[in-house]
Amino acid sequence: MAESYIQEIKEILIIARQKTYAVINSVMVEAYWQIGRRIVEEEQQGEKRAAYGEQVLKELSKALTAEFGKGFSYANLKNFRQFYLTFPGTQKRYALRSELSWTHYRLIMRVENEEARAYYMEEAASQQWSSRTLERNINSFYYQRLLATQDNSKKAARQTTAPEKEHLRDFIKDPYIFEFLNLSEPLKASEKELEGSLITYLQQFLLELGKGFSFVGRQQRISTETAHFYIDLVFYNYILKCFVLFDLKTTKLSHADIGQMDMYIRMFDDLKRNEGDNPTIGIILCTEKDETIVKYSILSGHEQLFASKYMPWLPTEEELIAEVERERLALEMGREDNLDKL
Numbered sequence: 001m002a003e004s005y006i007q008e009i010k011e012i013l014i015i016a017r018q019k020t021y022a023v024i025n026s027v028m029v030e031a032y033w034q035i036g037r038r039i040v041e042e043e044q045q046g047e048k049r050a051a052y053g054e055q056v057l058k059e060l061s062k063a064l065t066a067e068f069g070k071g072f073s074y075a076n077l078k079n080f081r082q083f084y085l086t087f088p089g090t091q092k093r094y095a096l097r098s099e100l101s102w103t104h105y106r107l108i109m110r111v112e113n114e115e116a117r118a119y120y121m122e123e124a125a126s127q128q129w130s131s132r133t134l135e136r137n138i139n140s141f142y143y144q145r146l147l148a149t150q151d152n153s154k155k156a157a158r159q160t161t162a163p164e165k166e167h168l169r170d171f172i173k174d175p176y177i178f179e180f181l182n183l184s185e186p187l188k189a190s191e192k193e194l195e196g197s198l199i200t201y202l203q204q205f206l207l208e209l210g211k212g213f214s215f216v217g218r219q220q221r222i223s224t225e226t227a228h229f230y231i232d233l234v235f236y237n238y239i240l241k242c243f244v245l246f247d248l249k250t251t252k253l254s255h256a257d258i259g260q261m262d263m264y265i266r267m268f269d270d271l272k273r274n275e276g277d278n279p280t281i282g283i284i285l286c287t288e289k290d291e292t293i294v295k296y297s298i299l300s301g302h303e304q305l306f307a308s309k310y311m312p313w314l315p316t317e318e319e320l321i322a323e324v325e326r327e328r329l330a331l332e333m334g335r336e337d338n339l340d341k342l
Contacts, residue, residue, distance in 0.1 A: 026098040029105065033096060036084030039077065057081075083109055086117070099125040107135050116143045133207060141320050145173040146210075148324045171210055171240060172283065172306050175323055179314035180204040187287065187312050191248050195219075195232055198248075212239030222267050231264055242278040243268060252288040253307050258297045265304055279303075285310045 039060070043053045057077045064072035086109040087096075100108075104124055111117045120143065124134045137143075181197045183189055189197070198205050199218055206213050216234040223229070233246040245268060247261050261282040268280045284307040299305055315323070 022098060025101050029096055029102055032080045032102060033084055036080035039081045040084055079106060097121060097125045101131060103131040104134055107131065107138060111138060119143045127211065140177045140314060141324065144324050145175065168281065171237065172308060174308040176208055176285065176308055176310040177314060178310050178312050181312060183312045185313055187250060189250060191250050194248050194250060212237040214238060222271055240278060243280045245280060245282045247284045249284060249286040253284060253286040253290055253293060255293055255297055257284050258299050262298055262305055283308055
């Protein structure tokens with residue numbers, strides 16, 4: 001019997017099972033929402049005391065477990081109830097995406113901000129995030145880190161004639177979180193070791209970068225008639241249709257770092273950029289940023305050059321909120337200074 005024939009049959013069964021799982025998942029998520037709605041309706045008809053609702057769930061859990069087995073504990077029924085309360089009525093059809101499992105929804109419905117919930121639902125479905133990836137992105141404030149840069153770029157776009165700036169900023173976060181590298185604290189890795197770790201965990205690195213990134217190479221050489229230069233990491237973003245260069249620093253951002261990346265961008269555009277590509281983007285990843293250098297260097301106002309802080313460890317909620325707010329304020333001050341010069 002031909003091996004190709006057997007493999008073809010196997011693939012048919014694998015696809016069929018995947019489709020079956022997707023249908024079952026969608027139907028069960030819908031059922032959990034319906035159960036949550038009936039629980040809320042029953043509670044509203046009874047006494048308003050919390051003890052009443054608790055007793056309803058305990059009795060329901062006992063009855064369902066006896067009939068259908070595991071999966072209907074008191075805690076799970078509370079989750080069904082919360083599911084309905086989080087996505088009631090008019091939001092239901094938008095919320096119940098067939099691409100997302102019940103595990104996805106349990107994570108998303110614990111996000112307090114409504115706009116953040118909508119973002120995580122859309123991204124998890126469209127980018128096919130696993131539940132583990134979704135949990136990691138929620139815990140690392142993925143949405144808030146993007147929002148810190150996007151809000152300010154949108155304000156600037158309304159006040160200038162350069163809407164393309166908004167589009168670029170939508171793909172760049174500050175800070176980046178590299179907790180998946182498992183680096184020792186305090187950071188003692190060299191730039192070469194950091195680069196090697198990012199390549200080792202390339203899949204996680206691509207997820208942290210965001211949408212549209214594909215890896216091109218490390219230590220990419222660009223040569224002139226007199227010298228060779230090596231760029232730490234090169235990616236291509238198929239949404240932005242441009243190359244993205246990364247320069248890794250294990251120290252604080254310096255004026256020399258900015259000048260070097262500006263040179264790399266100019267050289268890459270001249271020597272590597274293909275017909276139809278948009279201008280190259282350069283991102284300097286550093287452990288700290290000196291706002292004076294950011295404000296008075298060519299980094300200020302440069303449309304293709306960015307400096308982002310990276311955090312080697314997952315910070316506390318308070319630390320990350322403080323970092324996002326610091327970056328937001330720094331961007332707002334920079335925008336105001338640029339507008340004053342117009």
